[in-house]
Amino acid sequence: MAGVAHMVEISDVDDPRVDDFRDLSRADRRPDRPGGRGLVIAEGVVVVERLLASPYPVRALFGVRRRVEDLAEATAELDVPAYVADADVMARVVGFHLNRGVLAVADRTLAVDPAELVARSRRLAVLEGIGDHENLGALFRNAAALGVDGVLLGAGCSDPLYRRSVRVSMGHVLRVPLAHLETWPGDLKMLRDNGFRIAALTPRGGSKSLRDAGLDQGKVAVVLGSEGPGLTDEAIEAADVAVRIPMAGGVDSLNVATAAAITFHALSGT
Structure with a gap:
């Protein structure tokens, strides 16, 4: 043809x-x-x-x-x-x-330098312990749809370029820049040094409500953890603020890709 x-x-x-x-x-x-x-x-x-x-x-x-x-x-x-x-x-x-x-x-291209990705971004997602490939794919699709500049992969994350992740993301994992953090959670300091406010998404008590967290201002990196245990204490302590999504009684958490989409929308301020 x-x-x-x-x-x-x-x-x-x-x-x-x-x-x-x-x-x-x-x-x-x-x-x-x-x-x-x-x-x-x-x-x-x-x-x-x-x-x-x-x-x-x-x-x-x-x-x-x-x-x-x-x-x-x-x-x-x-x-x-x-x-x-x-x-x-x-x-x-x-x-x-x-x-x-x-x-x-x-073929895979050369890995993106996380410092380079951080330097050129204003809104970032940072992942810890997300091992489910479908969740990864959905999360990258949400990031592409809602204007997130890139995704940083911390400890315990699966391969976002695995076939199932690519399929679930509808190919958007191929257009959202990604980079791997070598030291966790120590590399979060690099974000802070570049003017980012780091928000750890967690349902734990004492967290600030998403609607009151002011995440639509300035440079913001949202740290998201696995659905089961969520973020580690070390990751939450390394953040500037712990943020929760307000939910109806009897529901303590959301699917991580869903929670990410809600939070990414809050970053946009729309």
Whole structure:
């Protein structure tokens, strides 16, 4: 098809040209698993389009013909192969039937320097102990929608570029800058040194109500923790203020991505 660069038909399940897409239900190419290659994997036309528009260098596409053709405009100038197979061959390569019909893989770019991200930002999310990939994906989607400049990953966080996180974020994890903090919670000092007010989100007693915390003023970093134990005492003590979302009686917490969305909206002042 004109407009899709390097379209290549794949009929052999064992064709080595599609090894980047092989057995994703088992290895998923995570760098922290045996054999993992650390590739970024996008699923579906919308998410693949966002990968193509991101800083991550695309290696190849793989899908059924109709879905690859849907990407003709986005791939017209792309100098990588677009592998095409029928749904059965694709399912046998990937390891499961893919309803979205198309995948793309990319290399990870060099990690962003957290100091550089902090220096160019006004509103940041800082995460501690968020291990659920779906929560991470939803949180990044909320950050993109509500104008958060970047996400800093502290201790105990899972990989936000894991395939499930990318999918749940609808590809927005690929556009929100992220960086890893090496020393936790000591690196929060870097935020304070750059003029940030650090707000720890926690339902514990004595926390200031979100509506009264004034988070729409100046540079603000919101620290969010895992749904179970929440933020550690060390993280809360390292913050400038502990903030809670007012809730009706009988409910003591929210899903972390939901809590993040409410708080990110408060940062905007709208």
